[in-house]
Amino acid sequence: MMKKWIQKSLVVAVALLTFGVISPNHIIWENLLDEKAHQKSISSHNTEHTYSVEWSEEQQPSSFLEDAVHLAKEQSLLKFGSRIGPVIADEFDEIIFPKIQEAIEMTLVDLDHQKLNSLAISENPSGNHSEKMFHIYESTTGSDIIRFHVRTDRKPQDGYYFNFHYHTVQDQFAKHYKLGDIYWSKNMPPKWLS
DSSP: OHHHHHHHHHHHHHHHHTTTSSOTTSGGGTTTSOHHHHHEEEEEETTEEEEEEOOOGGGOOOHHHHHHHHHHHHHHHHHHHHHHHHHHHHHIIIIIHHHHHHHHHHHHTTSOHHHHTTEEEOOSOOOBTOOEEEEEEETTTOOEEEEEEEEEEEETTTEEEEEEEEEEGGGTTOSOEEEEEEEEESSOOOOBTO
């Protein structure tokens, strides 16, 4: 009993110290975690959550899930346009997009194979100053499962930031799940898609 407590404390301590860079699913931890905990692990740091998903052999991901990350990236870059994209692309790739991928995996991990195969990603992100990047929805009903948005925030004295967040159907899209912020400048950014 005490040994498991020490193992779990060690995993949490490493996750906190490395900000999730080394996850409990890493090869180092394979000998410390039992098989059941290794299937789906969740580690958290500060008030934000970092997730890691492993699919069991009988729960193989659908072709949608395999393409979802690629399509999500494509729609995000389309949203940024040629004026915003080049400025924030590196930071988006390093900080925000891995969290988008984690959010997609954690939201879809419990869906059965048939439901996964009925999912789609919306095209045509909104322009001007609207928030929508892309939504993942059921193609048969048109009902959204998860919505990814970016909002432009102005912080006095600092300037403009892009606030990336998502909403899920689990709480009727009421809660903002923060993915992170990217600083723009003190000048107002151009419109999306420009």
